Amino acid sequence: MKLNQSLYAYVWNGNDNNCNSYLFAGVLAGNKHILIDPGHIVTPYLHEDGYGRLVEEIESDGLKVTDIGLVILTHAHPDHVEASEKLRSLYGAPVAMHKDDLGVYKMYGGKNTIDIQLEEGVLNLAAPVLSPLEIIKVPGHSPGHVAVYWPSQKALAAGDVVFYRSMGRVDLPGGDEKAMKVSIDKLAELDLQYLFCGHAYMHPGVIQGKEAIKKNFDLIKEYF
Numbered sequence: 001m002k003l004n005q006s007l008y009a010y011v012w013n014g015n016d017n018n019c020n021s022y023l024f025a026g027v028l029a030g031n032k033h034i035l036i037d038p039g040h041i042v043t044p045y046l047h048e049d050g051y052g053r054l055v056e057e058i059e060s061d062g063l064k065v066t067d068i069g070l071v072i073l074t075h076a077h078p079d080h081v082e083a084s085e086k087l088r089s090l091y092g093a094p095v096a097m098h099k100d101d102l103g104v105y106k107m108y109g110g111k112n113t114i115d116i117q118l119e120e121g122v123l124n125l126a127a128p129v130l131s132p133l134e135i136i137k138v139p140g141h142s143p144g145h146v147a148v149y150w151p152s153q154k155a156l157a158a159g160d161v162v163f164y165r166s167m168g169r170v171d172l173p174g175g176d177e178k179a180m181k182v183s184i185d186k187l188a189e190l191d192l193q194y195l196f197c198g199h200a201y202m203h204p205g206v207i208q209g210k211e212a213i214k215k216n217f218d219l220i221k222e223y224f
């Protein structure tokens with residue numbers, strides 16, 4: 001789903017668990033795109049075609065999967081990561097993740113190649129990044145979880161930190177409730193028009209508008 005010239009949201013609407021994916025268009029040289037969290041190839045229980053659906057939706061928005069120049073994984077859970085290897089092997093898109101999630105990744109049996117280890121701060125790649133993006137480390141759901149902030153678009157891909165009226169689990173391996181609170185406070189400070197959540201839970205997970213986003217953060221903070 002195209003939100004504007006630069007922002008595309010791929011909301012999972014299957015019955016099995018899978019993440020939402022987001023595409024930041026034209027950020028990389030040569031009009032290449034960044035895809036965040038490609039999700040499952042096939043979902044584990046109902047065998048829904050996560051990968052096929054994603055590629056179909058990207059192409060129906062007039063974009064080419066061959067123009068994906070980088071895949072960023074917000075964290076190492078299989079429902080966010082699985083398809084990265086397929087995109088990498090078919091189209092050569094390098095895959096980036098924070099090193100602090102490598103332990104969790106191994107625990108889940110992850111075998112995908114991680115080409116780039118993300119650091120907190122402005123996204124720095126070998127190839128030029130045309131419009132600066134910020135990698136924000138937000139542990140709590142997992143130790144090396146990152147959010148991707150695009151300041152010029154006021155857009156944040158938050159992964160499994162915040163959802164519509166809820167937050168990510170902190171009871172999985174490497175989860176940390178205290179860290180989660182700090183992470184949510186950190187994200188709530190950002191200037192946002194688009195909040196992209198890692199899952200569609202009772203809502204597509206694409207929250208638009210400064211006020212709606214602030215309200216959502218306020219509601220989540222009340223839980224703590």
Ligand SMILES: [Zn+2]
Nearest residue numbers: 075077141160
């Ligand atoms: Zn997760």
